[in-house]
Amino acid sequence: xRITSRAAAVVSLLLVGACExxxxxxxxxxxxxxxxxxxxxxxxxAIDTAGRAALVPAAxxxxxxxxxxxxxxxxxERFAAGRGGERYAAWWGARPDSSAVVLVARSTDAGATWGVxxxxxxxxxxxxxxxxxxxxLAADTLNNFIHVVYFLDAPEGPGLFYAHQMDPRAxxxxxxxxxxGRRSVAAAIATSGDTxxxxxxxxxxxRPRVALALSRTAGHIFEDRHVEVxxxxxxxxxxxxxxxxxxxxVGWTEGEGVAVVRVGKIK
Numbered sequence: 001x002r003i004t005s006r007a008a009a010v011v012s013l014l015l016v017g018a019c020e021x022x023x024x025x026x027x028x029x030x031x032x033x034x035x036x037x038x039x040x041x042x043x044x045x046a047i048d049t050a051g052r053a054a055l056v057p058a059a060x061x062x063x064x065x066x067x068x069x070x071x072x073x074x075x076x077e078r079f080a081a082g083r084g085g086e087r088y089a090a091w092w093g094a095r096p097d098s099s100a101v102v103l104v105a106r107s108t109d110a111g112a113t114w115g116v117x118x119x120x121x122x123x124x125x126x127x128x129x130x131x132x133x134x135x136x137l138a139a140d141t142l143n144n145f146i147h148v149v150y151f152l153d154a155p156e157g158p159g160l161f162y163a164h165q166m167d168p169r170a171x172x173x174x175x176x177x178x179x180x181g182r183r184s185v186a187a188a189i190a191t192s193g194d195t196x197x198x199x200x201x202x203x204x205x206x207r208p209r210v211a212l213a214l215s216r217t218a219g220h221i222f223e224d225r226h227v228e229v230x231x232x233x234x235x236x237x238x239x240x241x242x243x244x245x246x247x248x249x250v251g252w253t254e255g256e257g258v259a260v261v262r263v264g265k266i267k
Contacts, residue, residue, distance in 0.1 A: 023214055023224045024248060026264035035259040045188075045240035045251045045261070053242060053249035053263050061111035063089055068117075070095050070103070073130035080139040082146075085110045090120070090137040090148055098127040102135055102150050106168055120163050120172045126153025133186035140218075142193040144168075147219055149178065149187045149198050158182050160200055162189075164219045178213050178225055179203060192243040194218045195266065199229070199241035199250050210236040210252045214266065229262060236260070 035043075035055065044058040059079040066072050070093030077091045087107040092100045102120040107113060120135075135150035146165040154161065159180035165172045178187075181203025190197045196215040201208055212227040229250050230236035240251040251261040 021267075023227060023267050024212070024264045025267055026262055027247075028261075028263040031261045031263075032254075033259050033261070035253060035257045043240070045190075045242040045249055047242045047244035047247055047249050047263075049245055051245040051247050051263070053247075053251070053261050055240065055251060055259055055261075059087075061087060061089065061107075063091075063105070064114055066093075068093075070101055072103075073100070073132075076130065076132075076134040078134050078137040079111075080137045080146075081141075082106075082139040083141050083144060086139070087111045088137060088139050088146055089114065090135045092130060092132060092135065092150075093117075094129040098129040099124040099153070100126070100129065100132065102148060102152070102163075104137070104146065104148060104165070104172070118165070118172065120148050121150065121152060121161060121175050123154050123175075124152045125155055126158065128153065128184065132184050136187045136189040136198070138189045138191045138196075140191040140193065143218060145191065145218055146172075147189050147191050147196055148172070149189045149200070151184050151187070151203070158184070158203075160185060160187055160198075160203065162198060162213075162219060162222070164196075176222070178222065179211075186238060188239050188241045190241045190243045190248075191219075195243060196222075197241045197243055197248055197250075197266075198222075199239035199252075201237060201239060202226075205232075207232055208235045208237050210239045210250065212241070212250055216266075230254075230260070 073092040103117040105117040160178040163175040183203040185201035187200035198213040210230040214224040238253040
């Protein structure tokens with residue numbers, strides 16, 4: 001059973017009124033630019049030391065061949081850098097019954113070799129196999145936590161879930177829900193110490209749009225689960241998020257090859 005039940009999640013969302021002030025002070029108007037060349041998912045949003053945000057190529061590392069009870073879904077691999085030579089990889093493993101498991105592996109030598117993958121969440125009851133968005137992955141170098149966000153057909157209902165690992169020698173903590181919804185959606189995650197930000201496609205709206213969930217307690221609680229970011233003016237897909245230099249940046253794609261970025265500060 002999840003820490004956050006479906007009923008609790010619905011109540012949490014209902015308590016966030018439309019008139020609630022935004023937890024983000026958006027300091028920059030939406031910036032539209034040509035999306036850099038690169039396959040979807042192989043670009044990440046980054047903030048430099050001057051507080052400027054840009055889409056840059058994401059890391060791609062070789063992984064060992066599959067082993068165990070699932071096969072790795074090609075293209076679902078995501079990577080993150082931890083302390084020193086620590087590297088992390090997350091991916092979907094499809095099981096024979098067409099359900100899937102979220103897996104994370106750790107390397108201590110910059111990706112030359114990998115440890116045994118750990119299951120983040122094994123409760124998928126769907127039949128999507130590999131037809132699902134890649135998980136989002138972030139490694140925090142301040143507290144050494146690993147954060148994962150992913151869409152899963154859970155026993156209590158499909159939705160976007162989050163889990164973290166507080167020690168590389170321990171299992172992942174039980175997952176909690178960000179938002180329930182039937183449409184399979186993509187999400188990205190960023191972390192800086194106790195602040196965790198998840199940018200995600202809303203699985204419930206009639207038009208694809210991007211929202212933001214925020215935790216100020218290292219992912220133990222998400223105080224804000226649905227902060228509107230893109231609005232309804234255009235279809236927003238392929239979310240990205242970054243934290244750095246005291247700022248937050250959220251990016252997404254509108255139309256063919258058009259990237260949109262908003263930058264602000266978390267209050």
